Amino acid sequence: MFHNMHSAQFYGGQYTNVGRDLKTINHYHTTLQETPSDPAVLKREAIKKLFEHIAPGAFHNSGERYDSPRCHPDTRKAILSKIMDWARGPHNLRLLMWIYGPAGSGKSAIMQTIAELCEEAGILGGSFFFFRTAGRRNIKNHLVATLTYQLTMRIPILCDYITPVIHNDPSIFSQTLDAQMKALIIDPMIAVLTAHPDLGNWRYIVLVDGLDECAPEDSHCEILTILSKTAFSPFQFIIASRPEYVIRNTFSLQFMVKQTEILALDNDYQPDNDIELFLRDRFNELRSSHPQGPYLPTYWPTRDSIYSLLRYSSGQFIYAATVIKFLDSPRHNPMKALDSILDARLSLKRSETPFAQLDSLYHYVLGAVRDTAKVLDILQCIMLVDDSGSTDDIEALLGYSPGECRTILCDMHSLLDIPDSSRSGKLRFYHTSLADFLRDPLRARHLYIPPQKSNAFIATCYAQNFSALIVTTNVYWILNTFTDHLSNSCWTDDLGYALGNFNILDYVTFNRFDCLEYHEHTYSALEKYYKWLYSQKLHSTSLQAARLYNTVVDHLDTWLSRALLHSKFSGNILFLIICAVKFGGRNYSLPAWLVSDVHSNVSDLYKETTDKDNASLKAAFFRAVEDVILDPHRSSFNAIEQMNIKSILLKLFCRNDAPDKDCVFGKYFAWLLEIMTSLLSKHDAAQDIAGLCLERLHHDTVPVHDDWMCTCALPYLIGSPYIKPCKLQEHSRCSYGTFSNCPDCKFTSLSAIKKDLLQFSIAVVDCVKRSGIKYETHNYGSCRDKPGSGLDHLCVFCRGREEFLKDESFEHRFKF
Incomplete structure (x- = not known):
C-alpha cells in the first residue's frame, strides 16, 4: 500500500497495510517523509x-x-x-x-x-x-x-x-x-x-x-x-x-x-558625577567583598582621594574601573594599593598627554607584577597570535607547564579577563586601550617592544615548540602562522639559534602529497620561510644568518633526494621542481634530471587544465622559475662555478614534446622571450650558456623538435599573447582572436612577434660574441631547408638581422 510514495501527507482516517509488516496510521496530520523540497527543511x-x-x-x-x-x-x-x-x-x-x-x-x-x-x-x-x-x-x-x-x-x-x-x-x-x-x-x-x-x-x-x-x-x-x-x-x-x-x-x-x-x-x-557615584558604590562593595574589608577604617577612602581619582580619570570610566579592579585583588591591601596609585608621579612633559594618568596606571600595574618579562611575553601572544588566546594554547606556544600561565598573570586581573581552571575561554584585554598603550613607544616607554622584535619572539617560540603545537592544531595552520610571523621578523640571536635547531621539512610529510590542498598550504609556508632566510643572508650583518642559510639549503637537498624515492611522489613531480628551483637547493643534478628525463610529468606543465588547484600550482611554478632566472643575487646558482640552473630552466620552458592541441606554450611565449632576452643581455658571458646558444645558431646540428632557438613550431605554439585589436574590431568582417578576414589584425600582431624575436636573437648572438667563441656566419635566409620554405626553419643568426623584419614569407607561412 502506498508503495514507493514520497512526501505523502494524510489528513484524518485510518489506513491498514496488510502484509509482512502491519502498520496502522491514525493521525490527524502525518508526514511520512520530509524531502529537500519541504519548506521547513529548506x-x-x-x-x-x-x-x-x-x-x-x-x-x-x-x-x-x-x-x-x-x-x-x-x-x-x-x-x-x-x-x-x-x-x-x-x-x-x-x-x-x-x-x-x-x-x-x-x-x-x-x-x-x-x-x-x-x-x-x-x-x-x-x-x-x-x-x-x-x-x-x-x-x-x-x-x-x-x-x-x-x-x-x-x-x-x-x-x-x-x-x-x-x-x-x-x-x-x-x-x-x-x-x-x-x-x-x-x-x-x-x-x-x-x-x-x-x-x-x-x-x-x-x-x-x-x-x-x-x-x-x-x-x-x-x-x-x-x-x-x-x-x-x-x-x-x-x-x-x-x-x-x-x-x-x-x-x-x-x-x-x-x-x-x-x-x-x-x-x-557631566561624566564626573557618574564616575564619582560609581567609585563610591564600588568602594562600599569592597568593604564586604574584600578579605581585608572588615578592617578598613570608616573614613576610607577620604574625600581628597575620591577627588584625586576623579581628576585623574579625566572623564574616562576606564581609569576608575581599572583602579577598582586592581584594588579588588585579594593579593593587595586596598589602602596601600590606593596610596601607591595616587602617589605615582608624572613628569611635567608626560602629564600633558591625553592618556597620561591612564598610562601611569598601566605602568604601575605592570610594574607591580612579579615577572614583568614573562607577562609581556604573554601579552604579545594575545595581541599577535590570531585564534590562539586560551591559556592552554599560550602555554604550549611558550613552552610553559600546565597552569603556569595563570600563576604568572595572578596580578593582572585588573587588566585581563583570565578564565579560571573551571571555565573555558580565551585571555582577553578588558579594554583595547591597553593594546594601544603597549603599541605606542612614547606611552609604553621601557615596556614597548617593536613589532619586528615581537614577531621574532613569536617565531622563536614556534620553532622551539613546534612538535608540541601540532599535537592539537592543524599542521597547515601552524606552518603558515609560524612563517607569517617569521616574514615580519627582524634578525635576533635567539631566533637564529632556534631556527638552527629546527628543520621545517621534518613536518612536510611525504604521505600527504597526494592532496593538492596540502601542496598549496605547504608551498606558501615554504616560500615565506626560504624567502626570509635568503633575505637575512643578503642583508643581515650577522655571520650566523649566512651559516643558517647554508644549513637550511643542505636540509632542502636532503629532503628533495629522499622525496624522489618516495612512491607517493609519482604524480607530484611539479611540487618538487618548484622547491628545487625556487628555494636555492645546490643539488644541481636533481632539477636537471627532473627537466631532462621525466618527460611524462614535465609535459603536463603545458597541458590545459580545468582543475583549479592544479592550475594554481602550475602558476606558482612558472612564477618560481621566473624569480630564479631573473634574480641577480642568487649566488647558489652560479653559472661559472656550478652547472647553470638557468640553462636547465630555459630548456624546460622551451620543450616541445606535448601534443600541439594540448600545448599552452603560446601563453608564455611573449613573457618567455622577455625573460630570456633580459637574462642573455645581463649575463656575465658564462661559457655554458654561450655554448648553449652557439649550439642552436644552426638548427641542423640538433633535431628540429628539440631546437628551442628555431621557429619551426611557432605557427602552432604562439599567437594569442600578440593578438591586437584593430580599427575593424567592431566590423563584422573582423573575427577578433582568429584573424580570419582581417589583414589589419594579422599585420599588427605579426609585426609585434617579429620585433620580439629580433631582440631575443640579437641578445643570443651578443652573448656568444661576449664569450669569445668563434662561429661561422652566412647570408640571410641561406639556412632554410629549401628556398621559399618560409621562416619556419630560419636560424637565430638570421633572425637577429634587420632583414628579418622585412621578410614577407613570415606572413605567408605563419598561422594562429
Whole structure:
C-alpha cells in the first residue's frame, strides 16, 4: 500500500497495510517523509548555512561577552534617556545615530546597556560588538550575516524570503557587503513590508559597537555606507566608535549628515558625577567583598582621594574601573594599593598627554607584577597570535607547564579577563586601550617592544615548540602562522639559534602529497620561510644568518633526494621542481634530471587544465622559475662555478614534446622571450650558456623538435599573447582572436612577434660574441631547408638581422 510514495501527507482516517509488516496510521496530520523540497527543511538548511558565517561572539548577550561592561546603576541617565527617546521616536527623520568619544569614555558600556533596554522593550533588531583581538569580531566579513541571523530570530517571517536567496546563491556570503546587505536584508525586508504593510509600524534598533576596531581601516567607510542604505523604516542604527579620521570624514559627507543624529560623550553630560557615584558604590562593595574589608577604617577612602581619582580619570570610566579592579585583588591591601596609585608621579612633559594618568596606571600595574618579562611575553601572544588566546594554547606556544600561565598573570586581573581552571575561554584585554598603550613607544616607554622584535619572539617560540603545537592544531595552520610571523621578523640571536635547531621539512610529510590542498598550504609556508632566510643572508650583518642559510639549503637537498624515492611522489613531480628551483637547493643534478628525463610529468606543465588547484600550482611554478632566472643575487646558482640552473630552466620552458592541441606554450611565449632576452643581455658571458646558444645558431646540428632557438613550431605554439585589436574590431568582417578576414589584425600582431624575436636573437648572438667563441656566419635566409620554405626553419643568426623584419614569407607561412 502506498508503495514507493514520497512526501505523502494524510489528513484524518485510518489506513491498514496488510502484509509482512502491519502498520496502522491514525493521525490527524502525518508526514511520512520530509524531502529537500519541504519548506521547513529548506528553511532549516538555510539557517544552518547562515549560522556558519556569523560571529556569535558579537551578540550583546553572547557567552564570549559574559562579563561585558555596562552602565553602573543610576549613572549615565541623561545619555541613556536621550538615546532611548530617539530609539522610540515614531517620526524620526534621522535613522542613524553616531555615538563617539575617546578610548575609555564608556561607549561599549552604554551600547551594552542600550541593547539590554531595547531587548526589554521588544525593539532590538540585532547587534554587532567589534573587538580588535577577537576572531570574527575584528573584520567586516561576518557583519551582515550576523545581523541577518538575529533579524530572522526577531522577525520569523523574514526567513521565508531569505531562504531562497541562500539556496539559489550559496556564494552570497563571499560577495561584497553591499551585495550581501541588499540580498539578505534590504530586498527581503521590502518584500515583507509589501506583503504585510502593517509591519511598517514596527521598530527595530540595530547596534554596531567599536567600529574603529574593525580591520582594515578602509572598511569603516564601506560599513557606514551600507548601513546608511539600510536605514529605512522599520530599521534604525546606532553606531559607536572613537572619532577616527575615516569615520569622521564619512559622517561628514552630505548624504550622511542628513540622516545622522550625533551624540558626543563629552562634559555636557557631566561624566564626573557618574564616575564619582560609581567609585563610591564600588568602594562600599569592597568593604564586604574584600578579605581585608572588615578592617578598613570608616573614613576610607577620604574625600581628597575620591577627588584625586576623579581628576585623574579625566572623564574616562576606564581609569576608575581599572583602579577598582586592581584594588579588588585579594593579593593587595586596598589602602596601600590606593596610596601607591595616587602617589605615582608624572613628569611635567608626560602629564600633558591625553592618556597620561591612564598610562601611569598601566605602568604601575605592570610594574607591580612579579615577572614583568614573562607577562609581556604573554601579552604579545594575545595581541599577535590570531585564534590562539586560551591559556592552554599560550602555554604550549611558550613552552610553559600546565597552569603556569595563570600563576604568572595572578596580578593582572585588573587588566585581563583570565578564565579560571573551571571555565573555558580565551585571555582577553578588558579594554583595547591597553593594546594601544603597549603599541605606542612614547606611552609604553621601557615596556614597548617593536613589532619586528615581537614577531621574532613569536617565531622563536614556534620553532622551539613546534612538535608540541601540532599535537592539537592543524599542521597547515601552524606552518603558515609560524612563517607569517617569521616574514615580519627582524634578525635576533635567539631566533637564529632556534631556527638552527629546527628543520621545517621534518613536518612536510611525504604521505600527504597526494592532496593538492596540502601542496598549496605547504608551498606558501615554504616560500615565506626560504624567502626570509635568503633575505637575512643578503642583508643581515650577522655571520650566523649566512651559516643558517647554508644549513637550511643542505636540509632542502636532503629532503628533495629522499622525496624522489618516495612512491607517493609519482604524480607530484611539479611540487618538487618548484622547491628545487625556487628555494636555492645546490643539488644541481636533481632539477636537471627532473627537466631532462621525466618527460611524462614535465609535459603536463603545458597541458590545459580545468582543475583549479592544479592550475594554481602550475602558476606558482612558472612564477618560481621566473624569480630564479631573473634574480641577480642568487649566488647558489652560479653559472661559472656550478652547472647553470638557468640553462636547465630555459630548456624546460622551451620543450616541445606535448601534443600541439594540448600545448599552452603560446601563453608564455611573449613573457618567455622577455625573460630570456633580459637574462642573455645581463649575463656575465658564462661559457655554458654561450655554448648553449652557439649550439642552436644552426638548427641542423640538433633535431628540429628539440631546437628551442628555431621557429619551426611557432605557427602552432604562439599567437594569442600578440593578438591586437584593430580599427575593424567592431566590423563584422573582423573575427577578433582568429584573424580570419582581417589583414589589419594579422599585420599588427605579426609585426609585434617579429620585433620580439629580433631582440631575443640579437641578445643570443651578443652573448656568444661576449664569450669569445668563434662561429661561422652566412647570408640571410641561406639556412632554410629549401628556398621559399618560409621562416619556419630560419636560424637565430638570421633572425637577429634587420632583414628579418622585412621578410614577407613570415606572413605567408605563419598561422594562429
